Amino acid sequence: MHTERMEEDTESDYGDEGLDQFWKRRAIALAGVIGTIGFMVYACSGDDDGKRTVQNAAAVGTPSASASSAAPAVMPTVTVTATATTTAKPRKKDGDACDPKAMVLSLAPVKDVYRDGEQPQFRMTLVNTGERACTFDVGRDSVDLRVSSGTDRVWSARQCARDGSSIQLLRRGIPYTETITWDRRRGNDGCRGHREEAQPGTYVAKIKARGLKAPRQVFALR
Secondary structure (H helix, E strand, O other): OHHHHHHHHHHHHHHHHHHHHHHHHHHHHHHHHHHHHHHHHHHHHHHHHHHHHHHHHHHHHOOOHHHHHHOOOOOOOOOOOOOOOOOOOOOOOOOEEOOHHHEEEEEEEOOOEEOOOOOOEEEEEEEEOOOOOEEEEOOOOOOEEEEEEOOEEEEEOOOOOOOOOOEEEEOEOOOEEEEEEOOOEOOOOOOOOOOOEOOOEEEEEEEEEOOEEOOOEEEEEO
16 A cells, blocks of 8 residues: 555656656666766777787887898998009110110201212211110111102112111210211112112102101202
8 A cells, every 4th residue: 555655656746747857867877877888898999909000010110030031131342442553664874775765866968969970978967865875876777868869769878888787875965976978879779780870850868767767858969
C-alpha cells in the first residue's frame, strides 16, 4: 500500500512534462558516460599508433647494418706529381769546339771587277763571339767557296783543295781571316787534267762552313 502511494506521488509530482524532462536528463547523462568511455578508448589506441609511427620513422631514418655494409666504399683519389729533372750542361772550357751559334762568317771579294789575266780573290772572315776560346776547322773539309753563273756551277774550292783539314784556335772577338784565290778555270772535272778557262761575265761567290752561311757576293770577269 505504501509503495503504491509513492508511485502515485511520483507520477503526480512530475506530471507528463516532468516525466519527459526526467528521461531527457537520463539520456544526456548516459550519452556523456558513453562519450567519456569512447574518448578514453580512442586515446589509448592513439598512443599506440603514435608509438608505432615514431618507431617506423626511426626505422626509416636509421640505415640498418646490412644496408651500410652493402654501400660501395669511396675509393681514395690518387694524384701523380711529375717531377721534372734537368741535367746541367757541361760548362765550356778553352779549346772546346766552337758553337756555330756563336760564330759569324763573312765573305768579300778583294775587287768587284777582274780584268783579263787577274785571278779573283775573296777574303773570308770568321769571328768567335762566345765567352771562351774555341777551335774551328777552317780547312776545305769544313769551309767551301763556290763560284757559279746562273745555274752553272763553275768552280768549288773543296774540289781543287790539297789540304782537307785545318784546326784553328779562335779567341773571343779576334777575327780569323783567310784569302781564297780562284785561278779563273772551271773545276767541274775535279781540277784534274786540262781545264777550261771561265768566260768573261758576271759571277756569284758563296761560302759555306759547318752550320754557317754568309751573304753571297757578285763580281765580274773582263
